[in-house]
Amino acid sequence: MNQLSDSAFGAGHDHIFLGAAHEENERRTWMVIVLCSAMMVAEIVGGSLFGSLALVADGLHMSTHAGAMLIAALAYTYARRHAADRRFVFGTGKLGDLAGFTSAIVLAMIAVLIGYEAVSRFFSPVPIHFGQAIPIAVLGLLVNLASVWLLSGNHHGHHHGHGHDHAHDHEDEHDHDDAQMAASRDHNIRSAYVHVIADAAVSVLAIIGLLLARAFGWIWMDPLAGVIGALVIANWSWGLMRDTGGILLDMNLDKRMAENVRHVIEDHGDAVLDLHIWRVGPGHMSAIVSVATGQLQRNAGFYHAVLRQFKELSHVTVEVNPTRVGA
Known part of the structure; x- marks a missing residue:
């Protein structure tokens, strides 16, 4: 679910x-x-x-x-x-x-x-x-x-x-x-x-x-x-x-940052299904991330904690899609 x-x-x-x-x-x-x-x-x-x-x-x-x-x-x-x-x-x-x-x-x-x-x-x-x-x-x-x-x-x-x-x-x-x-x-x-x-x-x-x-x-x-x-x-x-x-027009101002967000999540063995990052104010970025993971114990809070290292991200929405291991 x-x-x-x-x-x-x-x-x-x-x-x-x-x-x-x-x-x-x-x-x-x-x-x-x-x-x-x-x-x-x-x-x-x-x-x-x-x-x-x-x-x-x-x-x-x-x-x-x-x-x-x-x-x-x-x-x-x-x-x-x-x-x-x-x-x-x-x-x-x-x-x-x-x-x-x-x-x-x-x-x-x-x-x-x-x-x-x-x-x-x-x-x-x-x-x-x-x-x-x-x-x-x-x-x-x-x-x-x-x-x-x-x-x-x-x-x-x-x-x-x-x-x-x-x-x-x-x-x-x-x-x-x-x-x-x-x-x-x-x-x-x-x-x-x-x-x-x-x-x-x-x-x-x-x-x-x-x-x-x-x-x-x-x-x-x-x-x-x-x-x-x-x-x-x-x-x-x-x-x-x-x-x-x-x-x-909500253009992605920093492609490198999007790549780093993707790498941080995928380095934990998960897959990023969808990712959007845009600016909502001076010094404030917002992100929507959809993740597929085979680790059932990983909830949205886990990914919020992982992404806290990106100081520019002031607002993050995470969707977690559990998948069966080996599927």
């Missing part, structure tokens, strides 16, 4: 699979929103009072990034408040990946708009007010650098090991390490980080383009900087969209 058992190693049975730095990243994101919002209001009000269209335009541009930060912050807050809500079968740990995917789409739209505006200026150059544009670009860069500093704490994720070792070549080992880092990475804070670092990169390119345009009369340097910035943002957007989309 089959035996089915479910266990959450690291989080108990409450299915809370939030990242280890969830609350810290939530605070960081709200701090960046306050900073960007203050800058946005100051630029719009100051531009309106002093008649600077460039200042108003940059303030409106800053509002798009404040909006993107708001998506990330609300995702953190909602995921935390509803972490124990039983309507979410595997918790709210993947809400940050959904927010990251949404931000990636917003980044792609920003890249398209910047690229369109830059290309149009190649064909229809507009007068550049260097006295206003350069200080605004520098001010925007300083705000973005402050935002980068606030968000730079935990967006890279952490590495976790496990206790089972097999011979693999260097490339497989590197891929495995990358997969483990990806499994623990908080894509919500990463998306916020990409937004501000992209804006900082665009500010740097804009400053360089403006300085060269003013010094040598190369007006085309300004739109060229815009095109380069759009391509850089589009590349970062695609990477974020690819990574978060894979998680939302």
Whole structure:
């Protein structure tokens, strides 16, 4: 008779699979929103009072990034408040990946708009007010650098090991390490980080383009900087969209880990009939394992104990199918 058992190693049975730095990243994101919002209001009000269209335009541009930060912050807050809500079968740990995917789409739209505006200026150059544009670009860069500093704490994720070792070549080992880092990475804070670092990169390119345009009369340097910035943002957007989309579709991020889980069970003389491993939150993986065994004394608890060496596995479901020895 089959035996089915479910266990959450690291989080108990409450299915809370939030990242280890969830609350810290939530605070960081709200701090960046306050900073960007203050800058946005100051630029719009100051531009309106002093008649600077460039200042108003940059303030409106800053509002798009404040909006993107708001998506990330609300995702953190909602995921935390509803972490124990039983309507979410595997918790709210993947809400940050959904927010990251949404931000990636917003980044792609920003890249398209910047690229369109830059290309149009190649064909229809507009007068550049260097006295206003350069200080605004520098001010925007300083705000973005402050935002980068606030968000730079935990967006890279952490590495976790496990206790089972097999011979693999260097490339497989590197891929495995990358997969483990990806499994623990908080894509919500990463998306916020990409937004501000992209804006900082665009500010740097804009400053360089403006300085060269003013010094040598190369007006085309300004739109060229815009095109380069759009391509850089589009590349970062695609990477974020690819990574978060894979998680939302429950892709197997770490094939090496699946192989090791299979080896651990089969090294005990049993057979793995079915195996699925996927990410349910930053640093949290879930597994469903179907095992065929001729050892009648081995129940689901035996395999849960065996799999505890995989620190990344926070939730494991085991199905045991007893078979007659020699069958």
